Amino acid sequence: xxxxxxxxxxxxxxxxxxxxxxxxxxxxxxxxxxxxxxxxxxxxxxxxxxxxxxxxxxxxxxxxxxxxxxxxxxxxxxxxxxxxxxxxxxxxxxxxxxxxxxxxxxxxxxxxxxxxxxxxxxxxxxxxxxxxxxxxxxxxxxxxxxxxxxxx
Amino acid sequence: xxxxxxxxxxxxxxxxxxxxxxxxxxxxxxxxxxxxxxxxxxxxxxxxxxxxxxxxxxxxxxxxxxxxxxxxxxxxxxxxxxxxxxxxxxxxxxxxxxxxxxxxxxxxxxxx
Numbered sequence: 001x002x003x004x005x006x007x008x009x010x011x012x013x014x015x016x017x018x019x020x021x022x023x024x025x026x027x028x029x030x031x032x033x034x035x036x037x038x039x040x041x042x043x044x045x046x047x048x049x050x051x052x053x054x055x056x057x058x059x060x061x062x063x064x065x066x067x068x069x070x071x072x073x074x075x076x077x078x079x080x081x082x083x084x085x086x087x088x089x090x091x092x093x094x095x096x097x098x099x100x101x102x103x104x105x106x107x108x109x110x111x112x113x114x115x116x117x118x119x120x121x122x123x124x125x126x127x128x129x130x131x132x133x134x135x136x137x138x139x140x141x142x143x144x145x146x147x148x149x150x151x152x
Numbered sequence: 153x154x155x156x157x158x159x160x161x162x163x164x165x166x167x168x169x170x171x172x173x174x175x176x177x178x179x180x181x182x183x184x185x186x187x188x189x190x191x192x193x194x195x196x197x198x199x200x201x202x203x204x205x206x207x208x209x210x211x212x213x214x215x216x217x218x219x220x221x222x223x224x225x226x227x228x229x230x231x232x233x234x235x236x237x238x239x240x241x242x243x244x245x246x247x248x249x250x251x252x253x254x255x256x257x258x259x260x261x262x263x264x
Contacts, residue, residue: 004177013174021170022163029162029194030155036199041207042263045214046255048192049222053170055244057186058229060238061179078237083179085234088244090183092226101189105196105212111247114200114208118193129184136180 012064020056028052048097054091058084093136097129154202162194166222187222214263 028050036044061075069077104121173185192215200208228250232243 003181006175010171010172013171018167018171019232021167025166025170025190025194026159026163026264027255028166028191030159032191032195033155033158033199036195041210042214043240043259044256045211046259048189048215049193049218050191051187051222051244051248052165052191053253054186054225054229055241055248057170057173058233058240058244060174071198081233081237081240084240084243086179087173087183087186088229089228090180092230094184094187095219095222095226097184098187098189098192098222099216101192102212102215103193103221106209106216109196109200109205109209109212109228114197114205116182116252118197122189122193125189127180131188133181133184 013060017056021053022096024053025041049095049102051091054088058087058112061087093132094125094129096132097125101125101129154198158198161198163193165194166190187226190192214259217258218255219256221251225251226253227237 028047032044032047032050035047062084065080066077066085069075069079096147101124105117105126108117108120169185169188169190172188173182176182176185192212196208199211216257225247228247229243232238232247233240236243238246
């Protein structure tokens with residue numbers, strides 16, 4: 001399956017959902033800073049990988065899928081939950097790539113320009129996350145083609 | 153003032169990555185943006201300016217442990233939503249305890 005960019009999806013997101021994300025994001029960053037100030041950088045650093053926005057995003061994914069099915073006349077469905085589960089699977093892969101981001105910043109930040117290190121670490125995160133996702137898809141296709149039990 | 157700037161920058165960066173998750177298909181790929189380094193980008197840049205690069209590097213070291221906890225959190229969410237078929241909001245919020253416990257356990261093992 002090809003990766004598609006659907007700008008029309010932006011119109012499905014309501015204004016209050018954008019506001020919620022902004023407020024949650026801002027509050028998480030302030031909370032992370034406060035924790036680092038009170039408890040030190042070791043404890044504060046843990047919260048740099050806190051799943052701040054994921055609960056809101058997963059809820060939106062389920063809600064949008066449920067509304068789409070309701071419009072088609074299907075009132076009771078688990079498709080929304082399964083879509084949210086797919087979203088969570090993607091997030092797990094992204095979190096694996098987050099390890100690389102953290103290691104690059106940890107090792108390179110003291111000796112290089114902060115902006116450059118953060119930009120390079122973000123590019124590395126995107127490249128590794130995309131690669132993990134692609135390998136997972138190849139693996140699934142391979143399994144379906146060669147390993148899945150054939151119907152008798 | 154520093155906290156207001158942190159709030160605004162954090163809100164903008166996190167909203168940006170969340171919006172990227174909305175516009176990409178398929179869902180599995182869009183989900184990658186749920187674990188984008190948005191909080192880290194917003195926080196580490198400001199921290200390295202206000203408290204120095206060494207302080208920010210120590211935070212990034214701890215972030216490795218936080219990211220491992222995030223992987224476990226994601227796996228717990230997949231199980232709760234995909235296998236146990238719980239509502240996304242209940243599963244995602246309930247699984248935050250998995251993140252907290254894993255982060256605390258890994259911190260006690262490797263960083264304490």
